[in-house]
Amino acid sequence: MIKKKAMLIDITLCVGCNACQVVCKEENGLMEGEEQRLSATAYTALNEYDGTYVRRMCQHCDDPTCVSVCPVGAFTKTAAGPVLYDENKCIGCRYCMQACPFQVPRYEWDSTYPRVQKCKFCAGRLERGLQPACAEACPTGATKFGDRDELIKEAYERLQAEPEKYVQKIYGLEEVGGTSILYISSVPFEQLGFKTTMSKVALPTLTWNALSKIPSVVAVGGVFLYGVWWITNRRTEVQQLERKLKEMEEGSNGQGTLN
Amino acid sequence: MNKLIGKITFWKVVAGLIFASGLYATYVRFVDGLGASTNLSDEFPWGLWVGFDVITGVGLAAGGFTIAAMVYIFNLKRFEPIVRPAILTAFLGYLLVIVGLMYDLGRPLHIWHAIIMWNPRSVMFEVAWCVMLYTTVLALEFSPIVFERLQFNKAYKAIKRVTIPLVIVGVLLSTLHQSSLGSVYLIVPDKLHPLWYSPYLPLFFYISAIGVGCAMVIVESFLSSRAFHRGLEMNLLSQLGKISVVMLGVYLTLKVVDLLERNAVSHLFAFRYETGLYWLEMVIGVIVPMLLLARKKIRENYNGLFAGAFLVVVGFVLNRMNTTITGFEEWAGTTYFPSWMEISVTLSIVAFGFVAFALAAQYLPIFTHEEHAVSSPADEFTKDLKLVSQMP
Numbered sequence: 001m002i003k004k005k006a007m008l009i010d011i012t013l014c015v016g017c018n019a020c021q022v023v024c025k026e027e028n029g030l031m032e033g034e035e036q037r038l039s040a041t042a043y044t045a046l047n048e049y050d051g052t053y054v055r056r057m058c059q060h061c062d063d064p065t066c067v068s069v070c071p072v073g074a075f076t077k078t079a080a081g082p083v084l085y086d087e088n089k090c091i092g093c094r095y096c097m098q099a100c101p102f103q104v105p106r107y108e109w110d111s112t113y114p115r116v117q118k119c120k121f122c123a124g125r126l127e128r129g130l131q132p133a134c135a136e137a138c139p140t141g142a143t144k145f146g147d148r149d150e151l152i153k154e155a156y157e158r159l160q161a162e163p164e165k166y167v168q169k170i171y172g173l174e175e176v177g178g179t180s181i182l183y184i185s186s187v188p189f190e191q192l193g194f195k196t197t198m199s200k201v202a203l204p205t206l207t208w209n210a211l212s213k214i215p216s217v218v219a220v221g222g223v224f225l226y227g228v229w230w231i232t233n234r235r236t237e238v239q240q241l242e243r244k245l246k247e248m249e250e251g252s253n254g255q256g257t258l259n
Numbered sequence: 260m261n262k263l264i265g266k267i268t269f270w271k272v273v274a275g276l277i278f279a280s281g282l283y284a285t286y287v288r289f290v291d292g293l294g295a296s297t298n299l300s301d302e303f304p305w306g307l308w309v310g311f312d313v314i315t316g317v318g319l320a321a322g323g324f325t326i327a328a329m330v331y332i333f334n335l336k337r338f339e340p341i342v343r344p345a346i347l348t349a350f351l352g353y354l355l356v357i358v359g360l361m362y363d364l365g366r367p368l369h370i371w372h373a374i375i376m377w378n379p380r381s382v383m384f385e386v387a388w389c390v391m392l393y394t395t396v397l398a399l400e401f402s403p404i405v406f407e408r409l410q411f412n413k414a415y416k417a418i419k420r421v422t423i424p425l426v427i428v429g430v431l432l433s434t435l436h437q438s439s440l441g442s443v444y445l446i447v448p449d450k451l452h453p454l455w456y457s458p459y460l461p462l463f464f465y466i467s468a469i470g471v472g473c474a475m476v477i478v479e480s481f482l483s484s485r486a487f488h489r490g491l492e493m494n495l496l497s498q499l500g501k502i503s504v505v506m507l508g509v510y511l512t513l514k515v516v517d518l519l520e521r522n523a524v525s526h527l528f529a530f531r532y533e534t535g536l537y538w539l540e541m542v543i544g545v546i547v548p549m550l551l552l553a554r555k556k557i558r559e560n561y562n563g564l565f566a567g568a569f570l571v572v573v574g575f576v577l578n579r580m581n582t583t584i585t586g587f588e589e590w591a592g593t594t595y596f597p598s599w600m601e602i603s604v605t606l607s608i609v610a611f612g613f614v615a616f617a618l619a620a621q622y623l624p625i626f627t628h629e630e631h632a633v634s635s636p637a638d639e640f641t642k643d644l645k646l647v648s649q650m651p
Contacts, residue, residue, distance in 0.1 A: 039301070065446060071387050072369075073378035091372050092365020095383050097304035099446045103591075106301045107365070109294030114365040195449060203446050207382050210442040210461050214385065218431055225332050225427045232334030 004180070005081040005126060006148035007135055008155055009055055011185040011192070012165065013142035016053035020044055020134035020143060027122060027133040040106045043119040044134060047193060052185075054192045055143065057134075058083060058104045058119035059172060060180035061202070066096040066105060068204035074116075081148070081180040082121035090116060101176050101198060121180065148180065155184050177202030274610055281607025284600035288362055296600045303587065307597035310583030311605055312359025314440050315576055316352055317390070318464070321472030322479075323349020323397060324433035331426040338499075340492055343404060343625045344483065345476050350397040351615050353390065355608050362604055382442045389436035396429040408623050438465040444582060452586040453523045454537045459513060460582075466513070467575055470506030473499040474548075474571035479616075481565050486617065489626055497559045500552045503571055507549045514541070536577070536585050544574005 018034060024044050025032055035042040037056075044057040064083045067075040074089035075096065085105075096116060097105045108114035122132035130136070135145035144151065152173065159166045171183040175198045183189070190196045288296040299306050326345040329335045361367040373387040399418060406415035441464030444451055457463065477496045484491040518524050527534065548570040557563035588594050597605075619625060 068378075068380045069383060069446060070378055071381045071383035072372040072376040073381075074376075089369075089372060089376050090366060091369040092367070093363075093383060094304040094365065095381075095443075097301065101447075101449060103302070107293075107304065109299065109301075110292055111294075112290065112292045114292065198449055203448070204380060206445045206448065206458075207442055208380060210439070210445055211380065211382060211385060214435060217434065221431050221434060222427060225328070225430055229332045229334070229423055229427070232332070236334060 002079045004079070004148040005121075006146065006151045006180045006182055007132065008144045008146070008151040009181065009183045010142050010144070010158065011052060011054055011183060011187070013140045014046075014053040014055065015140055015142075016046055016048065017139060018046055019137045019139060020055060021046065023133040023137040024119075027125075028120070038104065038106055038118075040108045040115075040117040043117065049187070049192050052187050052192060054183075054194075055134075056104075057181065058121070059102050059175075060119075060121050061176055062178040062180070063176075063202035063204055065099045065101060065176070065203045068207065069095045069099045071095065078123060080123075080126055082123040082126065084120060084123055085116055085118065087115045099203070101195070101203060148182075151182060155182060158184060171196075174200045176200075274614070277603065277606045277610050280599075280603035281610075284603045284607075285362075287600055288604070293365060296598065298595060298598045298601065300593070300595075302591040302593045303595040305583060305587075306595055307584075307601045307605055308359055308363035310580050311576070312608060313356055313363065314443075314583055315579040316356040316359060317440060318437065318468045318471055318575060318579060319475050319572070320349040320352025320356070321433065321437060321468040322476040323352075323400075323472070324393075324430050325469050325472040326476060327400065327426045328430045331423060332430065338495055340627070341476055341480065341495060341499075343627065344479060344620075346397065346400050347404075347616065347619055347623075347625055348475065348479055350394075350401045351612050351619075353394045353397055355612050356390070357394070358611075359605070359608055382439050382445070386436050386439050386443065389432045389439065393429060393432040393436065396425055396432065399425055400429065404623050404625065433468075434465065437468040438462065440464050447587075450587060450590040451582070452526075452533050452589055453521065454526050454533060455582045455586040457517045457521065459517050462513065463510065463517075466506055466510045467578065470503050470510060471571055471575040473503040473506070474568040474575070477503075477564060477568035478572055481568075483616075483620060483626070487620060487626065491561075493559065493561070493564070497564055500558045500564050500567060503568065504549055504552045504558075507545050507552075507571070511541075511545050511549065514545075533581075533585055533589065536581050540574055540577040540581055543570055544577055548574065 021034065021042060021044050024030070025042070028043060030043070031041040035045050036047065038045050044055055046053045046055055048054075060077075060081050060083045062077075064075065064077050066085075067073075067077050067083060070090075071093060072089045072091055074086045074091075075083060076086070077083050092114060094105075094107060094116075097103075097107060105116045105118045107116060122130070122134075125132060131145040135143045138144075144154075146154075152170065155170045159168055159170070165186050167185050167188055169184075169189065171185070171189050171194055172179040172181050177200070183194070185192060284296060293299055297306060297308070322345045326338060326342055330338045330342050361370065364370060373384060374391075378384045400422075403415050403418050406412075406418065438461035441460035441462070444456065444460050445458070448456055477499055480491060480496055483489070518527070527537070548567045551557050551563060551567040551570070554563075557567065584595055
């Protein structure tokens with residue numbers, strides 16, 4: 001079985017050199033040029049908060065919201081970790097963008113045949129036994145690639161080794177059920193644009209709670225509707241029959257008087 | 260006479276302007292893309308077309324299954340005179356929802372993908388299937404009207420024989436997707452403002468759809484009675500008003516229970532513009548019409564019933580727009596207001612619906628239970644609408 005991969009991003013080590021974005025654009029054949037925000041041509045981008053740099057990118061959730069919401073199954077979660085998008089299936093409803101808790105998927109708004117764009121975790125390179133381009137390019141080790149279990153262990157070690165430096169939290173460990181991208185930081189996460197009040201439960205469970213009731217709604221509803229129809233219809237039938245009987249009775253009475 | 264022609268020209272000009280701007284917007288949408296025609300962005304991927312044309316539109320067409328269930332399942336035969344207009348409204352409504360969807364989808368020609376590419380975990384997948392099937396059911400429910408007009412007696416009898424199963428399937432499908440449009444938003448607990456996010460969203464959407472379904476039938480009966488100088492089944496319509504009151508009452512109670520359960524009452528008094536819009540939606544769209552329609556005197560009064568039903572519709576639209584747009588602005592950190600092209604496409608779709616309804620009413624036996632034309636205060640707009648429909 002393939003071990004689940006992950007990337008550990010140590011925010012304290014990032015110097016903001018932007019090498020990750022440069023190689024990412026190269027690797028994915030995206031338009032060159034520095035971008036400060038995620039876009040259809042930037043799968044990763046550095047946000048600066050008072051000299052602290054935070055890498056944004058797809059979190060590659062364990063139970064991804066985008067995979068669950070897509071009506072045509074254009075997103076898949078691979079065993080190794082990458083969440084991939086199939087543009088040939090996509091109908092362009094943008095539910096993935098609306099639903100993603102990290103607001104990651106971007107759209108090619110200016111195209112007449114637009115695609116959703118986001119980080120692919122260099123799935124092709126992973127298959128060839130390589131690490132993602134950004135992790136390879138990172139000069140300080142701020143982005144480190146590896147097995148998820150190992151990286152979580154390493155993150156805890158770093159937090160324990162310097163408890164006064166690090167915020168004692170691994171972001172991505174539990175958020176929406178866990179993600180493949182893990183962050184550790186010396187600045188509280190909420191000050192770096194992270195949503196820290198996020199549900200610990202994978203979001204697809206919320207919609208599944210409703211969807212899983214469909215068979216019962218159909219069964220109970222169908223029987224109920226048919227039953228109501230049967231009763232009301234029977235009532236009308238009986239009424240008609242009674243009227244007929246009455247008429248017949250009156251008719252025979254009439255005959256009786258004739259005799 | 261002169262005056263009349265002048266007015267016809269005015270409404271023709273209005274309709275013409277709407278369709279012309281809609282046509283231009285259509286050109287920009289399909290030639291230059293969504294970016295050029297809409298104010299949508301990565302932060303705000305869903306706007307007016309999803310919020311109004313699709314999600315509100317499906318709700319406004321809920322009168323079809325509501326009235327069909329009342330007449331055929333609950334055997335309330337007295338409502339029979341309004342079955343056909345309700346089915347027509349629903350059928351047109353769903354067709355227009357699909358038209359709206361074609362504008363909004365980034366790759367509209369892939370719309371059929373949901374038929375063969377399945378994802379049963381997706382609420383949207385379920386909605387897509389239900390809408391597809393229910394539109395088919397509506398077409399079948401509508402077909403006897405056409406068969407009657409064309410005197411295809413065999414086809415008419417054949418379809419009439421399966422009325423009951425059709426209606427049952429239609430009610431089930433409607434129950435599923437009307438509520439599922441609420442379930443669509445279950446997946447955004449952190450993004451959607453707590454005034455609108457609730458685990459009860461599916462239930463809220465379903466109950467309010469039934470309420471607005473009744474209200475829409477009332478509004479549409481008023482408009483068509485004015486346009487076609489036909490009588491108004493005031494008695495039936497005020498009974499529908501009563502049903503609407505019950506639905507609004509259940510809705511309001513559940514809304515309060517929900518706020519209490521989620522400890523979200525404090526949001527009702529936060530000094531924010533979301534709060535204002537929430538109160539507007541609840542007061543104008545739920546509390547006021549409930550108070551109006553609950554009173555027999557108002558409910559059985561021509562203007563009172565219309566005003567009450569109209570407010571229910573307005574409140575429903577506000578609720579859906581708030582849930583789909585207002586509720587996301589805080590999280591997105593940006594505001595959204597539709598571009599004029601988005602608005603003109605939406606207006607064109609609505610106007611097209613009016614014209615199509617008028618045409619259908621003109622050429623098909625929609626109002627079969629003609630009462631003597633009562634002299635209702637003829638509204639110029641709807642009268643002209645009829646004339647517009649007669650344009651070649």
